[in-house]
Amino acid sequence: MKTKVFISFAVSCAAVLIISCSKSGSSGSVSSTLLQITVTNGFGFPVSGAAVSLYLSKNDLDSQINRVGNPLTTDAGGTVTFHDLSAINYFWYIEKGCQNNYNGIISSANALKENALNIASILVSETGEMKFVNTSAQPYRIFLNGSLIIDSLPGLSLKSIMKVPTGFYIIRVLEITSDPSPTDKIYTGNLNCGDTFVTTFP
Secondary structure, three states, X not given: OOOOEOOOOOOOOOOOOOEEEOOOOOOOOOOOEEEEEEEEOOOOOEOOOOEEEEEOOHHHHHHOOOOEEEEEEOOOOOEEEEEEEOOOOOEEEEEEOOEEOOOOOXXXXXXXXXXXXXXXXXXXXXXXXXXXXXXXXXXXXXXXXXXXXEEEEOOOEEEEEEEEEOEEEEEEEEEOOOOOOOOEEXXXXXXXXXXXXXXXXO
């Protein structure tokens, strides 16, 4: 049976701010379409040294393919500026160590304004990996903090979920069987930044 994964995490993230403005000069406008992204962490501090990559679609971002140009690295103020872009909607992926924006804002939502400086403020958060190992011959449903995330993990298999927000988790594993008393277990623990939380069951 094919495994389906559904994830719904409640994460605190800052709203993206996209504005456009024109620089003053002899022409009265910016000569190319610019995107300035400022990266901050959960404490509101700028994140320097973060790699920022642009993509044309969410699928490209998820697959890390067809990147637009080269990634840029945020300066001491947490800022990068992309030049000579098209007046379209872009997607971005920001990463520094175990911090990224994968569970937050990943897109400008609207097309960039042409020949203007477009500005975005993006929050990154700490993430880790969740790994589920089924040592039984029976399939299992897996719940994370009360939400179904895997509707059927086959017997004698494992599933990893990357970029899960850090924090305390309650994992419930429920055996899929016609038995009136299926195995139903609860595991708890903290997922730390950059770590892998492994749940082996039953």
